[in-house]
Amino acid sequence: MIFEDLIYKTKLFFHFVKFALKYWQTVGGLEQAKKEKMKERFIVPKLGKKNYDLIIIGCGPAGLAAAIYAARQKLDFCVISKDIGGQTNINTYPIENYLGYHYITGVELEQKFEEHLKDFNVDIKSEEIKKIAQIKNGFNIATSSSMYFTKALLVASGRVNQTLNVPGELDFQGRGVSFCAHCDGPLFKNKVVAVIGGGRSGLDSASQLVNLASKVYLVELSGEIKHLGPTMEYVKNNPKIEILTKTKPLEISGDQVVRGITVSQNGKERKMNVDAVFVNIGYKPSTEFLKGVVKMNERDEIIIDKNNHTSISGIFAAGDCTVIGEKQVSVAAGEGAQAFIAASEYLTRLKGKNKEIVAKVYGTRQESGL
Ligand SMILES: Cc1cc2nc3c(=O)[nH]c(=O)nc-3n(C[C@H](O)[C@H](O)[C@H](O)COP(=O)(O)OP(=O)(O)OC[C@H]3O[C@@H](n4cnc5c(N)ncnc54)[C@H](O)[C@@H]3O)c2cc1C
Numbered sequence: 411m412i413f414e415d416l417i418y419k420t421k422l423f424f425h426f427v428k429f430a431l432k433y434w435q436t437v438g439g440l441e442q443a444k445k446e447k448m449k450e451r452f453i454v455p456k457l458g459k460k461n462y463d464l465i466i467i468g469c470g471p472a473g474l475a476a477a478i479y480a481a482r483q484k485l486d487f488c489v490i491s492k493d494i495g496g497q498t499n500i501n502t503y504p505i506e507n508y509l510g511y512h513y514i515t516g517v518e519l520e521q522k523f524e525e526h527l528k529d530f531n532v533d534i535k536s537e538e539i540k541k542i543a544q545i546k547n548g549f550n551i552a553t554s555s556s557m558y559f560t561k562a563l564l565v566a567s568g569r570v571n572q573t574l575n576v577p578g579e580l581d582f583q584g585r586g587v588s589f590c591a592h593c594d595g596p597l598f599k600n601k602v603v604a605v606i607g608g609g610r611s612g613l614d615s616a617s618q619l620v621n622l623a624s625k626v627y628l629v630e631l632s633g634e635i636k637h638l639g640p641t642m643e644y645v646k647n648n649p650k651i652e653i654l655t656k657t658k659p660l661e662i663s664g665d666q667v668v669r670g671i672t673v674s675q676n677g678k679e680r681k682m683n684v685d686a687v688f689v690n691i692g693y694k695p696s697t698e699f700l701k702g703v704v705k706m707n708e709r710d711e712i713i714i715d716k717n718n719h720t721s722i723s724g725i726f727a728a729g730d731c732t733v734i735g736e737k738q739v740s741v742a743a744g745e746g747a748q749a750f751i752a753a754s755e756y757l758t759r760l761k762g763k764n765k766e767i768v769a770k771v772y773g774t775r776q777e778s779g780l
Contacts, residue, residue: 460559461559462486462561464757465489471740472728472742475742476566476728490534495524499516540553549724561724562726564726566746568742573691578664587689591690597686599622599623602623604626604627607692608631608653613645616645617644624650625652629654654673668685695710696731714733727749
């Protein structure tokens with residue numbers, strides 16, 4: 411009898427363990443699946459997230475201008491950026507077209523921006539934005555190290571120029587290698603320059619530079635100049651422009667400054683004496699993290715309306731990452747200020763304080779068809 415009772419109790423115990431195991435696996439599995447799903451949309455528990463009214467992405471001229479406006483309004487905001495200064499920081503050439511400064515390098519101008527920012531206690535986080543997701547009442551932001559929630563977002567992430575990756579290109583940046591004819595062309599008056607790239611931006615550069623330089627080499631990798639239209643006709647018919655097709659840059663050389671470029675033309679090596687090399691083989695907007703969230707054009711530039719609204723209510727964009735025609739410091743700073751004003755109006759609208767502003771904001775969005 412005692413023996414039978416023992417067997418019965420042992421069986422009961424094993425049944426219980428089996429049941430407990432199964433329960434643990436099922437609930438545990440469900441929990442795991444739930445966690446995975448949360449991770450996917452990165453809806454993490456509120457405790458792990460920092461909340462703001464506005465997050466500004468990028469610390470180039472556009473983001474910095476927006477940050478100064480936001481700080482003066484004492485908004486609950488932060489700036490998240492990989493660096494401070496953006497493209498101005500890699501520009502050792504003088505900038506002669508920024509109001510108030512006759513002659514200042516990009517790096518010096520960036521230092522001025524930073525000094526100005528120090529007057530306000532701006533919270534700048536040195537992180538890289540990885541992903542953005544729209545959720546109820548705002549946006550979740552995943553960076554290289556943190557999670558954030560914000561009611562509104564101002565994207566000023568700029569762009570990066572495509573590079574040739576040939577010897578000398580990096581060493582001579584700011585000493586003869588340039589990515590911007592608008593910006594640096596006037597420094598090479600009556601000099602010989604080479605423009606790399608026979609697409610739209612290369613042709614634009616060549617047509618601008620030819621008015622300043624004594625000679626322009628236009629170097630194109632393929633067998634023809636691709637961009638059609640009046641600029642091409644102008645470039646083709648200009649005796650000061652020599653077009654080199656099927657030509658690949660091999661090396662940029664010089665001493666203190668650029669003195670020459672070696673190319674492979676139809677398989678033969680040729681060295682030309684030049685004072686500057688303008689690299690115009692395209693650029694890449696830094697908008698990867700917003701893909702599938704807001705509307706972009708075929709070049710991955712963010713589409714905005716005249717008041718810097720994107721296709722998603724609550725996301726605003728400014729500067730070189732957008733479709734604006736001219737990519738310049740003064741344009742980016744102006745756009746940053748304008749985008750902030752739009753974002754601030756949006757936040758006011760969220761608080762339901764000003765019905766007139768609501769109407770205005772919707773008006774501009776509808777006008778632009780976004
Ligand atoms: C060599 C050179 C010379 C130039 N010369 C002139 C000139 O003489 N005059 C002139 O007016 N303009 C000039 N320009 C152009 C001018 O610098 C740009 O138009 C201007 O910097 C654009 O400002 P922005 O704020 O829109 O973007 P950017 O300056 O590109 O700044 C973008 C910011 O976003 C950040 N960012 C990007 N992706 C992420 C991410 N995933 N996570 C976090 N942060 C991110 C970057 O770190 C950076 O801080 C020059 C540009 C170059 C490259």
